Amino acid sequence: MTVPEVTFVADSPRLVRQAVTGLESSFRTRRDGRSGARRSYHDTFDWRLYRYGGALAVDARDGSWVLRWLGPDGSLRQRLQTETIPGFAWDLDAGEFRQDLTGVIDVRRLLPVVHVDVRSETLAILDRREKTVARVHVERGMSAPGDDPSSARPMVERLRVTPVLGYDGDHAAVVRHLDGLSDLHRHTGGELLLALAAVGIEPGSYSSKLDVPLEPRLRASAAAARILTNLLRTMRANEDGTRRDLDSEFLHDFRVAVRRTRSCLGQLKGVFDRKATEPFRRELAWLGGVTGPTRDLDVYLLNMREYRHELSPALASDLDALETYLRERQKTEQRRVSRALASQRYTNFVRDWSAYLDRLASDDSSGAPDAGRGVRDVAGERIRRAFRRVRKRGSDLDADTPPEVVHRLRIDCKKLRYLLEFFRNLFERQRVAPLVRSLKRLQDHLGDFNDLDVQQRELRAMAAEMHGRGVGNADTVLAMGCLIGRLEQRQADLKRRLVESVRSFVGKRNRAGFRELLR
Amino acid sequence: MKVLATYNIKGGVGKTATAVNLAHLAATGGARTLVWDLDPQGAATYCFRIKPKVKGGGKKLIRGKGRLERRIRGTDFERLDLLPADFSYRHLDLVLDATKRATGRIAQRIRPLAEDYDYVFLDCAPSISLVSEAVFAAADALLVPTVPTTLAVRMVKRLVKHLSREGTEVAVLPFFCMVDRRKALHRRICASTDETPLPFLEACIPYASVVEQMSVRRAPLATFAAASRAAKAYADLWAEISSRLAE
Numbered sequence: 097m098t099v100p101e102v103t104f105v106a107d108s109p110r111l112v113r114q115a116v117t118g119l120e121s122s123f124r125t126r127r128d129g130r131s132g133a134r135r136s137y138h139d140t141f142d143w144r145l146y147r148y149g150g151a152l153a154v155d156a157r158d159g160s161w162v163l164r165w166l167g168p169d170g171s172l173r174q175r176l177q178t179e180t181i182p183g184f185a186w187d188l189d190a191g192e193f194r195q196d197l198t199g200v201i202d203v204r205r206l207l208p209v210v211h212v213d214v215r216s217e218t219l220a221i222l223d224r225r226e227k228t229v230a231r232v233h234v235e236r237g238m239s240a241p242g243d244d245p246s247s248a249r250p251m252v253e254r255l256r257v258t259p260v261l262g263y264d265g266d267h268a269a270v271v272r273h274l275d276g277l278s279d280l281h282r283h284t285g286g287e288l289l290l291a292l293a294a295v296g297i298e299p300g301s302y303s304s305k306l307d308v309p310l311e312p313r314l315r316a317s318a319a320a321a322r323i324l325t326n327l328l329r330t331m332r333a334n335e336d337g338t339r340r341d342l343d344s345e346f347l348h349d350f351r352v353a354v355r356r357t358r359s360c361l362g363q364l365k366g367v368f369d370r371k372a373t374e375p376f377r378r379e380l381a382w383l384g385g386v387t388g389p390t391r392d393l394d395v396y397l398l399n400m401r402e403y404r405h406e407l408s409p410a411l412a413s414d415l416d417a418l419e420t421y422l423r424e425r426q427k428t429e430q431r432r433v434s435r436a437l438a439s440q441r442y443t444n445f446v447r448d449w450s451a452y453l454d455r456l457a458s459d460d461s462s463g464a465p466d467a468g469r470g471v472r473d474v475a476g477e478r479i480r481r482a483f484r485r486v487r488k489r490g491s492d493l494d495a496d497t498p499p500e501v502v503h504r505l506r507i508d509c510k511k512l513r514y515l516l517e518f519f520r521n522l523f524e525r526q527r528v529a530p531l532v533r534s535l536k537r538l539q540d541h542l543g544d545f546n547d548l549d550v551q552q553r554e555l556r557a558m559a560a561e562m563h564g565r566g567v568g569n570a571d572t573v574l575a576m577g578c579l580i581g582r583l584e585q586r587q588a589d590l591k592r593r594l595v596e597s598v599r600s601f602v603g604k605r606n607r608a609g610f611r612e613l614l615r
Numbered sequence: 616m617k618v619l620a621t622y623n624i625k626g627g628v629g630k631t632a633t634a635v636n637l638a639h640l641a642a643t644g645g646a647r648t649l650v651w652d653l654d655p656q657g658a659a660t661y662c663f664r665i666k667p668k669v670k671g672g673g674k675k676l677i678r679g680k681g682r683l684e685r686r687i688r689g690t691d692f693e694r695l696d697l698l699p700a701d702f703s704y705r706h707l708d709l710v711l712d713a714t715k716r717a718t719g720r721i722a723q724r725i726r727p728l729a730e731d732y733d734y735v736f737l738d739c740a741p742s743i744s745l746v747s748e749a750v751f752a753a754a755d756a757l758l759v760p761t762v763p764t765t766l767a768v769r770m771v772k773r774l775v776k777h778l779s780r781e782g783t784e785v786a787v788l789p790f791f792c793m794v795d796r797r798k799a800l801h802r803r804i805c806a807s808t809d810e811t812p813l814p815f816l817e818a819c820i821p822y823a824s825v826v827e828q829m830s831v832r833r834a835p836l837a838t839f840a841a842a843s844r845a846a847k848a849y850a851d852l853w854a855e856i857s858s859r860l861a862e
Contacts (some may be wrong), residue, residue, distance in 0.1 A: 098689075224667075225664040225665075225833075226833075227664035227665060227691065260689040261687060261689030261696055262686070262688030262689060263689070416758055
């Protein structure tokens with residue numbers, strides 16, 4: 097509707113004051129008073145809103161909260177008043193805001209990233225009728241990290257020039273004037289970025305994506321150390337969120353890092369000293385095992401909404417007993433996970449694993465056969481082997497293939513995928529990206545197929561368990577039975593599409609793609 | 616989006632003061648509000664210190680396919696915008712006369728604004744004309760400021776009759792304005808209900824020089840005389856009107 101606001105920063109408050117004096121002599125102005133605001137910016141642990149472009153500001157207003165979803169230039173995208181600050185998107189009332197927010201943050205919880213306490217003085221720019229045609233806000237403030245509100249630091253002082261609808265030219269004139277001052281610089285990224293800079297937080301610094309820099313001639317053991325250190329960092333980053341069960345994805349990212357670690361150790365056998373890594377493999381298996389049940393239950397609970405849609409409204413409410421049961425079980429398993437992560441056993445593992453990786457990175461006298469080889473050679477070898485395995489098992493797949501074989505194909509694909517992710521940076525981006533995309537599509541189908549299988553078996557087991565404990569009634573069991581039937585039907589449909597998907601993945605194009613990649 | 620038109624065939628009865636003050640109250644209360652100054656005299660525009668000029672004039676505005684948004688200007692107040700008057704609006708009747716489906720024209724032009732505004736106030740010129748017909752068709756309610764005299768009340772009744780004969784569906788919300796408690800006639804008319812079978816709103820705006828100050832200060836009443844009786848009366852009026860509309 098109108099031009100975006102423009103922010104200027106200077107190296108010192110004195111320079112800002114000078115700029116204001118300059119404005120007062122070059123334009124007709126009026127001091128419009130001071131105001132203050134306290135707000136916080138929220139985002140998911142993995143910075144989804146930031147990556148999408150923009151920020152979510154939460155202001156207290158008359159006993160309730162005002163959420164402002166801002167665009168990257170500081171403009172207002174959407175606004176919503178709520179009684180409580182949302183953790184999850186589904187905490188909000190149904191509407192456009194919730195819908196759009198869900199599209200970005202999905203099942204992750206919003207956490208306060210930074211708290212801001214701002215003082216603002218407004219200078220109105222006037223025309224000859226003394227109408228306000230633009231505004232310059234002189235802003236200073238303090239910012240504190242979201243998880244430590246007491247350690248506030250001063251933010252850089254800034255001038256924010258806001259437009260008045262229909263007076264774009266006047267806004268542009270003020271901006272031009274300030275652009276002309278050598279002591280001022282334009283700042284993009286809004287208040288959030290200034291607040292983060294003040295407390296030394298780098299936005300977008302966490303990502304669950306694996307992106308390890310590698311040089312082709314790097315010693316394989318040093319390369320492995322880099323990859324595994326990166327994965328350990330991911331595990332550690334997710335510890336706190338997992339222990340507190342802030343949302344389901346902390347545990348998920350933790351588990352994925354554990355899985356990737358185990359896969360790396362398993363697929364690069366000749367690179368490691370088997371004896372040295374054995375105790376770690378055991379601990380990693382323990383971590384995978386103790387976190388498994390909680391993850392399964394998280395997935396069920398996330399799927400409950402979908403399940404309710406599968407059934408008619410009458411039957412859907414009969415699932416309440418199931419949901420309650422699942423929540424109780426989740427709490428129990430989550431406690432087990434929290435205890436494991438708080439245990440001495442875990443602390444020891446992290447300490448020892450860290451130390452091992454440091455040694456692996458700097459010196460390798462293990463004598464492992466592949467440790468001294470160039471990583472590019474080792475990677476190429478393993479990837480070739482993994483793709484061949486997928487081709488073999490995949491080309492045998494048809495409508496009659498039993499689920500166990502499909503399951504094994506899924507594992508083969510996972511292994512290939514992990515290898516491509518570990519060694520991504522050894523290859524040309526446009527060569528590896530389409531292969532990963534194609535593999536991902538296949539994996540999604542395999543994953544869905546597997547999920548349906550697991551869900552059916554689990555529902556059956558749960559029904560028996562609930563019956564045994566006298567939880568729920570005949571209606572609940574019937575509803576669950578109905579659900580199982582639906583899932584079976586979906587699985588049969590999916591099988592057909594799966595066969596096509598596999599054929600396509602192992603087809604000519606990808607075969608050529610892998611050949612090119614590994615040349 | 617609710618469309619409210621301040622309307623009265625007579626001039627100088629408080630249409631503009633009503634439009635400006637109620638719009639300001641609406642915006643202060645959190646609603647996104649637009650005032651369209653349809654009067655070529657441009658009193659509302661003057662009150663908001665905005666230039667009474669619209670690109671392309673009234674003709675382009677009514678007939679043009681372009682969106683109204685580009686001609687809207689922000690007032691000094693949050694959430695309150697103005698579509699300014701233009702002297703060419705004195706020809707609006709002629710423009711409408713030459714347009715197909717004239718009566719629906721204003722409604723059609725403001726409909727897309729529903730995305731951006733909760734309330735649109737149409738400040739009308741004092742007349743009964745093609746423009747007025749178009750306003751009646753576009754509005755959800757007509758706010759009719761009425762000086763409490765026999766003749767003025769009679770005009771309101773005639774207006775209601777005219778609208779029902781034409782089959783125009785618009786709520787008529789008359790209210791007493793420029794009430795001088797020292798005059799016996801004013802007191803009598805404000806108090807009596809049998810002389811006015813058409814229900815007038817309860818809120819009454821007193822005659823007050825502070826209201827005339829609006830065009831000197833060039834600002835809504837609440838910004839410089841919030842504690843005055845007149846300001847409080849406008850606040851009561853807005854409370855009454857907005858709750859009526861919510862029903």
